[in-house]
Amino acid sequence: MDTRADILHSTDWSRTFHAYGPASEAPEFLAGLLSEREEERERALGYLNSAILHQGTIYPATPPVALFVAGLLTDPRAQAPVCDPFGGAPDLPAAPLRLRLLDFLADVARAAAELTADRSMTRLELLADPGDRRDGVDALLSRMADSDAEGAEDIWEDPLLDTVFRRALYDLHLAAPALLEAVRPLLTHPDGRVRQHAVAASGALCRLGGEPEVDLSGAADLAENRDEGAAIVLALVEGGGDTSEFLSHPDPAIRACAALSGDLAGDPVATGALRDALADPCAADAWFRDRPGFFPGHVRFSLVAALVERSQPGDAADLLPVFRALAATASPFTAEADLRGLLGLALGVVPGRPAPRVVAPTEVQRAYLSAVVDGDRLWGSRVANLSFVLSSLGLPQEREELRSLATK
Template sequence: MIIAVPKLTEGARFRQNVVMRLGWDALHAHDWSRLSHAYGPATDTPAHLKRLSDDDETAWVETIEHLYGEVTHQSAVYSATAPAALVAAGLLASPQLGQAISVNGWQPEPVRAYLLGFLAAVAEGAEPDRTEKELWEAYCTPRRSGASSVWDEEPDPGGYEAVIQCRSVSPALVDPVLQCLTDHDLRTRVAAARTAALLCQVPTVASRRTEIITLIETHARNAGTYYEKAKTLVELDQIGAVNRDFLSDPDSGIRLLAALASNLTDDPEGTRVILEALADPDQFGDWYPDPHLMLLGRDDHSPSHLVSEAVRRVPDFAELLPTALAVAARAGHSTGYPDWGLLLEAAFPPPQRFSVNSPLNEAQRAYLRALLDNSEIWRPGPPETFWTPDKLFALVRLPHDRQLLAAIVNSSGG
């Protein structure tokens, strides 16, 4: 099968000139009959965008659904995406778009927040983690299956062009988005922080990266609630830009978020914050009032994640002992690995697993005594639990028998 490949040199830009007009000017600056979205010609997109000027909740919902499901679709962008982004950015300040709507059964948010979400999808669609050469190779370089004459994928120069156009318009989106950081509505401010963080990763916005980070950081410092500050810190973490000053924030939850930031992963002060959090577990549940707030983008916002981080950062178990004792005091069979079990493994790291020929050191003995003192660890647990206590003790070559373990501890100088 012969596939026609456009005769284009690597890195060539065959886009039409994108006029950097915003709002309604952008709507009229493009020939939409020559553009497309996920389901074909974008001739219906202008009518949807015009409905943003209506005072009609149904119209707004249908427009948002069109932008999310057709103008962008499952992380893909199209020739209509960049022009639609210019229109949406220019309308962000429209007063009527502050009204809240519910789309697809989601929690109500202002139309403005939904538009910011669309612009965030545009920034992601610009594929900021790829160089233009990598984009060219991904979209425009034919590939074969080994020595076969069969093509793996047909070249997609239109896809390449759509991504490049999203990069081209991204600088024009920045100021309208940044203005939303001071919106009266919390949901809009949070959406603006996320979109701004995504935009500053787009290569064409590189010259404004420092400015954008500073504004997002200022927004975090001035946030009136824990939720808003934490969500903004999440966005800063996505771009590796959490200021270590947040390790000294008055709010213990914010300190912990900062301690787990990707760019502060081995900061000694961050390690101290994590160890303090584990030593005072009674506070932990109160730090995250919103169950949907993920800890810096990680799915696991439980104390077990903190234990894992503590073990990774502090290889000397003697230094970890106060943390281990605090965890052991509250542990149960259900916490399992990597909570008290991970600390048990840290106390007996390979190749120094327990051996009858090697006496326990003071830190090992103290930790085992703490586990012996906690009856919850020793009562039977559900059989479907993968990391059962017997497996955890067997991992370090210790018996899962309370009396035998006590004898080992007491015969080792106890």
């Protein structure tokens, strides 16, 4: 696979598309990544994270763009600073473009891996060439280019798109080894931040590419802080490596990251590390100065999800201290991620089935309901998230009604 910058000119961009239509403008935007003007770099970065990778969806334009980006990683100009194009962290200084490009590659790899899993396809099944269907693709592109064409508004419902998107996944899986090879030199970069982001990208790309565990020994030898150490452990988690040795690490953040490995789902020590970490959810959220990209939101959300997945209704009594800590921390905006899983577990709600209305809760269930009632940050807002969570679990949505049920 060619990751050199000349992919900008060797790709027929007119025959591919992204979230907003034909990708004919891709060369102009991508060239801006190496511009001397920061606003041009920021504009190009925004293009990557909106059009090329859009809300976790990849497109036919994504594989060649990823290969182009990988070819820039060792370019000296990739050290130029650039701000978050979406203003998500206005208080943070501009970061080197190289870090943003590594994050983009990691996000692409994770999105492709998730989309592959959603299709319930093995890597072997995916790598069966889905075919080109050039005539059909050309017709789709023509309709995209002409927004006034009859039926243009229905284009995203065209059944041919399934083949087109599968082709994009196919191309990304094929490109993964080349992308990983482009990241590899940065694993021992003198800048610790570059090492950390390169490690994270390597882990995500291993997950996508079906590669054997990437050699992180050089990065481990150079690791200087918790952020770097956690990035290495999380890369092993994503790449399918063995993290069991880190369950006895003196740092609770490293122990919890190691516990997230799917291979340790039945390990009581790993489950204990998750429970220990969630005894103080706010502390877990503050573990990292530069939160690893493995965590899509607050660190505690991933810990809660893993703990719920590994627990049974019979564990509810033991998990009550964790739930109380989460209920005291949660807000209406985070009620779904913080509370729904454990509360549903305590109520015996079966995923995928309608929850029966709770009428006579047990002692343990009353304790869970009381924790929600006592969580002052959850109430007094017009945000409906908490109401949806309670309704989906067969519970009353008003605080006093829930308090009455909790004291029955």
